[in-house]
Amino acid sequence: MLPIAHAGHWLTGIAYFLPVICFLVWLGITQLRERRARGGRGRER
Amino acid sequence: MFLIAHGISVRTDLPVPEVIFWWAASIVLAVSFVALAVLWPKPRLEDRAWRPLPGGIGRVLASRVVEIVCGAIGLFLFALTIYAGFEGTQSTTANWTPIFVYVIFWLAFVPLSVLFGDIFRAFNPWRAIGRAVAGVARRVTRSELPEPLAYPAWLGRWPAAAGIFGFAALELVVSGGDKPETLAVAILVYSALTFVGMALYGVEQWTRRAEAFGVYYNLFSRISPFETRDGEVGLRKPLSGLPHVEQLPGTVPLLMVMIGTVSFDGFTSKRTWNSRSPDISQSFQDHLSLTPEHALELTFLLGMLAMVLLISGFYRLGILGARSVGGGFSATRLSREFVHSLVPIAVAYVGAHYFTLLLYQGQALAYLASDPLGHGSDIFGTAGTEVSYGLIGSNVEWYVKVAMIVTGHVAGLILAHDRAVALYRDAREAVRSQYWMLGVMLGFTLLAIWLVSESNT
8 A cells, every 4th residue: 555655746756857758758759760760761772 | 064044935835836847947948949949050159259348448447457456355355264264253154254255255256257257357366466476576586487387288177176176075065164264274275275386387377277266257257248358348249258168178077066066065955865864974983983073074075976976977978869969079079069058057056056045144244344253343333234034035036046047057058059050060960969968958957946946855
């Protein structure tokens, strides 16, 4: 029960770091897209 | 551990939850980033455009007379601070020395430098003494003094980084670092080292590269629209002094120390630190047989060092990310190319963290000017003045702090973007490199807000 009882605190913590989480997700997607685009260009050559 | 209560009042009634400020600050950064990518395709801050102040005011402000008067004022305050430290009462709040050193000297020159340029250079007592001694020596010997040694290139700004770290350690680590006599001794030790450096490498060279406070305030002054060139004060674009900071060794560590030590000061008020530091200190007592006082000092010293390394690691991570974009630059090169963008962030950290200390403890100057030794004198009739803690409300204080943090980081983004479009041949590569700098700025912004917030206290 203890983890569930602490969930409220975790959620508050996540709320504070939501911008960082959003940024990391966006950065990850961007990097993945660029890697795929580079790979695609490589195969075309 | 000086005047620990930087935050004087407790904030309980913000109209919106605190977390909204975190989100709003992040959104401002993201919007600024997009706006820069779209509207700022060419470097605008790299040129050295400058025009003198109209009506010959610039020449008057930079004249020899003004320089001598400012130097004499600096020298008088320097002597008073040492004298009061030794001869005055040893109470931290009733003696001129701690308030002057930690509030006026250390804090007030930051906004003054940002607004009016490198005015500390004119008041710098070590430079004034060095120049006066050199002048007297020239007159006495009736000949030119021998040329100073060439300043070692590898030394760069390392002495300044060490000096600022040492000063922060005195303030935050040393037990009794706020005692007037301790401060007076520290000033004398620092002065002796400075004069040796000036004697070896020349007054101007040492002041420009190694004298910790001269270098520190010079960096801040580069944000200002005012700059002195060829004996005349003139105007330039705000921020445009920063891209021209010489990329000397030790500059990156200096910025890391500047941001890291202020961060550590904020961190020491957090529960995370206060719940663990007693155990760490106890283990030093047990394993190293240190006294409780020295164990605590070692704990704080290592904590401060760890914070500086953490900040350095974070910046390094951003740089490694920027390097992965391409362009063929080494991480060291990129680290030096972008380090000037951290100066406004350092200002934001200092401003947000010490704003209230300057606002409230700065008022103590009124009674200390009349009674600098704390012996009951009343020279100007202001000895009975009291500090008014009700100048601004706690909410306004919070808004000002958040505004300073966001403004400083947006300025950092602008500088980093401007450098990127100057450095990378491909505009797309420049913008992509800034994804990582956006991450650095976002991280520094949220850390700064957390440090001044009431969460985890």
